Amino acid sequence: MSEWFTRSRSGDARDAVDGGLDRLLTLTRGQLVTRAAVGAGAVTAVGVVAGGLPRLAASEPSREQDRSILEWLLRVEYVQAAFYDAVERGGALQGEPREYAARVGRHERAHVEALRSELGPDAPERPEFDFGDATSDPDRFVETAVALEELAVAALNGQIPNLTRPRVMTAMRIVSVEARHVGWVRDLAGRNPAPQPADRAATQDETRAALQATGFKE
Numbered sequence: 315m316s317e318w319f320t321r322s323r324s325g326d327a328r329d330a331v332d333g334g335l336d337r338l339l340t341l342t343r344g345q346l347v348t349r350a351a352v353g354a355g356a357v358t359a360v361g362v363v364a365g366g367l368p369r370l371a372a373s374e375p376s377r378e379q380d381r382s383i384l385e386w387l388l389r390v391e392y393v394q395a396a397f398y399d400a401v402e403r404g405g406a407l408q409g410e411p412r413e414y415a416a417r418v419g420r421h422e423r424a425h426v427e428a429l430r431s432e433l434g435p436d437a438p439e440r441p442e443f444d445f446g447d448a449t450s451d452p453d454r455f456v457e458t459a460v461a462l463e464e465l466a467v468a469a470l471n472g473q474i475p476n477l478t479r480p481r482v483m484t485a486m487r488i489v490s491v492e493a494r495h496v497g498w499v500r501d502l503a504g505r506n507p508a509p510q511p512a513d514r515a516a517t518q519d520e521t522r523a524a525l526q527a528t529g530f531k532e
Contacts, residue, residue, distance in 0.1 A: 380481045383473045385438060386518055387485065388429040390469050393525065394462050395422040396443040406450035411502060415455070418463075418495050425488050432484055456503045458528075463495045465524055468516035 398419030401407060407415060430437040448458040470489035474482055497507035516524075 377478065379476060380478055381433065383476055384429055384432050384481065387469060387473060387488075388426065388433065388438060390466055390521065390525075391422060391425045391429060391488075392440045393443070394466060395419065395426050396440065397445055397449065397458065397462060398422055400443065400445050400449040401455065404450050407452060407455060411452055411455060414459070414498060414502060418459075418498075421491055421495070425491075428484060428488065432481065456499060459499045460496070460503055460505075461524075461528065463492060463499055465516070465521055466492045467496055468514045469518075469521040471513055471515035472517050472521070 398415050401412075401415040402419055426440070445458070448454045467489060470485055470492060474485045474489065477485060493513065500507045500509075
């Protein structure tokens, strides 16, 4: 057993997200997997999030760019929706974590439908996922949810300025709810629900790297 795995099992997991998204996004693959306690799962559809899209250069928003961005954000939402769906199907959680998963799962499915509606009939389909015991172990569930929700907020914040106005409004309605998810799940984890005065905006490259680092895709 490697040293970093031993350290994370003894308590480092709770420190993974407390340092903010900057710290989360700069962790190595192994550190993120264990400190966020999500290393047990694996996403079976290789490349759905890892493939993502090339990083968009700063440019005037356009309909073509809108589609590329919305397809990327849909991929992020697919991971979240699939995660909470798996939790509900498993039925292993109790109390507030179970309530959180059920309510937030409904939200994430609604976000998926909103983005699919914007993209039309050619929207990418959701793949199958396997999250391992991150959907049944309460501690792993909370840590995974914190990481995924914070990443979703960062991904949306990073892309909203690149959208045309009609698409901006769709994304803004989603990101405000995602931020509420972060506050709720951080409280479940025993952390400050709003530790920073402003949320981080992440590039596609950063969010893609962080999602890859969870180990869900291998």
